[in-house]
Amino acid sequence: MTVTLRDVRDAAERIEGVAHRTPVIRSRTLDGLVGARVHLKAENLQRIGAFKIRGAYNAIVQLPPDQLARGIVTYSSGNHAQAVALSARELGSTAVIVMPADTPPSKLDAVRGYGAEIVTYDRYSGDREAIGRQLAEERGLALIPPYDHPHVIAGQGTAALELLEDAGELDAIVVPVGGGGLIAGSAVAAKGLQPGIRVIGVEPRAGDDTKRSLAAGERVRIDVPRTIADGQAAPIPGELTFALNRTLVDEIVLVSDDELREAMRFAVDRLKLVLEPSGASGLAALLFGRLDPVPARIGVIISGGNVGAARLAELIGTPPGSDM
């Protein structure tokens, strides 16, 4: 079971008219600071505010009609929850989302707003994957996990596909890494289209499970990361994502929470874009010199912007150096 450029191209056709073709944004200020031509794929401007709609929709639209009639289940406290809920609704299906009981009410409301049912569990004692599997079995639901699924990965790859179509030849793409679905799909697309391109992943310093796993040659589990980049807080890479990433990813670089905040502040001040912490990780890697040598033409996937006005004000209002 693998994912090919053809799968990504097929996914692109399936999501057309459902996901936005997000703009690729350029900034001469950023180019000057980085010393390169930088192309930002603005998935914060995507539907539901993040790239996740690409993979979720590509997986759900391929389910047979009787499965759509029975429904879908997933586990996610973040953007994948909204992506599944919205995709299910768009396809006339129903979704059950397994979410931690202490999920912020705004996120629960967003998911309910798309008509999904929420099943809560205790974050510290519960096993969300087991609950998801049990619900799938009991109710005959299709389980669409957040990243470890070939159709999800192929869907996420359409972000890089569009980026390369719009930006032309690039020397490297820089992609946030959580469970590894976005970078796996993006690497398939990028190396399929431009075999010489470098694929560079970015993890928060506290959540370097993929970097460690690539170094070890096998999946390494770390403590649940404490980082403001909640979209990148996976403690272990996915099985399928890791199998792809160990072949296709050239390098993983790390950024601190302070650097993420600084990149978010830069995005507001200079790019006029709202990025969630995970969404700012590629930008942070560029701004803080993690790419050495600096490739001449760089594509960066800005993965999402779901941070909320109050939380944004809190994060960018915090002066640098006060990181816990």
Place this chain on the structure above:
Amino acid sequence: MTVTLRDVRDAAERIEGVAHRTPVIRSRTLDGLVGARVHLKAENLQRIGAFKIRGAYNAIVQLPPDQLARGIVTYSSGNHAQAVALSARELGSTAVIVMPADTPPSKLDAVRGYGAEIVTYDRYSGDREAIGRQLAEERGLALIPPYDHPHVIAGQGTAALELLEDAGELDAIVVPVGGGGLIAGSAVAAKGLQPGIRVIGVEPRAGDDTKRSLAAGERVRIDVPRTIADGQAAPIPGELTFALNRTLVDEIVLVSDDELREAMRFAVDRLKLVLEPSGASGLAALLFGRLDPVPARIGVIISGGNVGAARLAELIGTPPGSDM
């Protein structure tokens, strides 16, 4: 002296490769709230963070070589200052910008960063237009005012030209009004391309000089407006802009500072875009039901995003109802 669709088209050719062709952004959430198809022309993503580069560059690039060698002068505390400074630099010329002595240091630095010379004056006792004219005369500089100039107006009109090219047929465009240059150029472009389109201006409640002037049939001067929308604080419409707008603008609607803040918050939360208060005025008009009846297909020019992270946090952190 007037401005025609042909002038706007010529301006579009002149600014190509200098100004960004900014994206037109769609949001189904916004569509649902407004009850219309809304197309947002995101000039906050423009170079210098606002549409002003369009008009400034279109005016300066038409100056003869010997004038470019002598230089340019303008008066502006806002986005036009940066637009002139940057355009002058791009064309190998020099700019003198007349700015109030109490302009925030960040804005002075931005203008100096583009290599311009700053001449300060006292906001309460000085006459910036007189100082600008005097400098023009003494030093042989070309005066490029912020809005009352046919080449500036034609340049600003390219924002609407691109919007209509990308969005297709629209029933109305909604445009922020300060001195009236953006809406004048946009109205020329929009009514030239689609004669049946409605052109609706938006002013801050405290700065309704154009609304009053259109009602009176002549330019009316009001007290210097106190509003967070500093880009729309003109006390009287321009001569040329008013001459165009009294023919081409169908209606002016008003929004309060609280409504501007709410629209800025909505933009952060749901659109992931940073808008300055003036840039949010069209969105505020839509969100607060100022268009009645609601046109089915609406284009909105988001004029700019120059607000700065700290000021943004301050503005969107303020709870509604606490307006001074």
